[in-house]
Amino acid sequence: MGRWEPDSRGRLQEAALALFAERGFDQVTAAEIAARAGLTERTFFRHFADKREVLFGGSELLRERILTGVTGAPATDGPLEVVAAGLAAAASMLGEFRRDLSLQRQAVIDANPELRERELAKLADYASEVAAALRRRGVGEPRATLAAEAGMAVLRTSLQRWASSPVERSLSAMVQESLGELRAVALGS
Amino acid sequence: MGRWEPDSRGRLQEAALALFAERGFDQVTAAEIAARAGLTERTFFRHFADKREVLFGGSELLRERILTGVTGAPATDGPLEVVAAGLAAAASMLGEFRRDLSLQRQAVIDANPELRERELAKLADYASEVAAALRRRGVGEPRATLAAEAGMAVLRTSLQRWASSPVERSLSAMVQESLGELRAVALGS
DNA sequence: AGTTTGATGACTGTTACTGACATCAGCGTA
DNA sequence: TACGCTGATGTCAGTAACAGTCATCAAACT
Structure with a gap:
């Protein structure tokens, strides 16, 4: 010992x-x-x-998951598909590992402005790394940054809805749904 | 006296x-x-x-400008057009009032992680108010939140590019350009 | 056996922030 | 005019977040 x-x-x-x-x-x-x-x-x-x-000890792990998802996306995918691959990886990690603790943690964060600030900052960090990965794939600016930031907005809103939803829905499904909504919004509907 | x-x-x-x-x-x-x-x-x-x-004393004013722009948008506009109206109002305010001070302020913020956190939090606040305004216009969730968050991503990236750009370009023009890029991203290009 | 290393404790100091109370110019009011 | 009220400020004391520095000591290494 x-x-x-x-x-x-x-x-x-x-x-x-x-x-x-x-x-x-x-x-x-x-x-x-x-x-x-x-x-x-x-x-x-x-x-x-x-x-x-x-409260953010796992964020390094999540960052790696997202980046792995992004770099593993097919070369033929467009920017938003690439980002979506990263989001899917993140959602599966957050959704499957100790759901009870994730929810408790999210509740604590949502209850405090300073903690929400920190969470936003983490998401923004992910976004800037995802944008860098997109640039390495040949996506130009500001397109790379916008795709990454929009993706993190999807993750953020899904997380929020997941944590406050009374019924038990999968985080991954919520991310998928939100991505569809984002596309619809950009199309002008 | x-x-x-x-x-x-x-x-x-x-x-x-x-x-x-x-x-x-x-x-x-x-x-x-x-x-x-x-x-x-x-x-x-x-x-x-x-x-x-x-460093954020003017944020209340900016908030009002954005909300005024949003509520003043034509009733026939789609969510993203409505958000764009708010962004245009914000851009004209930031771009015209003491450009030198705005740039100095942005440089100070960009140089410090705590200040960047606070800036993100302010933008997130605007986003949630814009989302509320969209809901009042009949836009459902999560569409309203996503449109608002995507809009704030556009503002954030434009601000960044505007502050670090060597040539003097108008902030409004950059916001317009970024909005176009966002649409292109969502369309899959 | 001796040496080094790494995680921890103990102590000290700075600074962000807060609560409580005192001060006093300017204003309204009798 | 005298008098009390108000609001912005000063003063003082206190808490807690964080950081620098040095001591300790089990374990790993030589």
Whole structure:
């Protein structure tokens, strides 16, 4: 057995989500999260750049999933199809892995403006990387950026609807539906 | 003459922009901004909810402009045309009023992740209000939200390109061009 | 056995922000 | 004119987010 309990980072994430869900984001201090995980405040900030980041530990993984989906799309696909492939990859990941925790996490985020800001920033980061991938495929600007940003808008709205929907619907289906709506909007209907 | 110099809020905004442009956002304290404006730190936080907000004092005005543009669009317009009317109103406001300050401000924002987060949040707020206006016009969900979000993506990318473009091009023209690109993307090209 | 490494704790400091109370010019009102 | 009210500001004290620095010590390596 090691000198410390293993997976400090994971314990911090669990503790944070539980406390945030209980009392709300700004009614919980970093020191409390750390204490619940059997650690100190200083260690909390070694694992996470700021208090908000503790809720976005999986975002790196999601980023990779999206990028993998995008680069794996057929060479003949148009920009929006390529983006859609990335969205499908993201949706399958978010929708299948611990649905209960995903929903709880989304509820916490939606309840706090600072956390919503951070979520938007993450999505924007994905968008700029997807745009870069599109450019590597030969898509010019500003088309690449717009396709990527529109795609992230689809993901964002689907996430919102998925989290607040009373009935249990698959996230992937919602993404598909929203993509269709986006096309319809652009066509002028 | 009043007890204090007039327009504290404006003086704080001016002082902040100048200092941020000089030294960068996080190398300037709220107390320094206040001192430069002849005020105290406490008064700074009475005028602005947090340090970032001092750069977004005009956002309320912009919000109204966008909403006015949207509600003023012909009843026969489709969702994207309606959104486009709001974007045109926003572009004319940003493009004509103190171009030098707008550019300096945008440069400061683009140089700092926290400020970019805040800007995204503002745009997202506009989007949700535009979506509400569309719903009042009878557009259903998720179509209304997607049209609004796509529109804000157009505004965001245009703003970016406008601020970083070496040649002097009108913001309105860039918004128009980006809208065309968005339509092309959705059509599958 | 000795050395190095990496994760953690302990301590200290800065700064963003907040609550509570005091001040005082200007205004309305008696 | 005198008097009380209001609103913007100053002052002071406090909390919590974060960061720099050094010590510790199990485990891995040589």
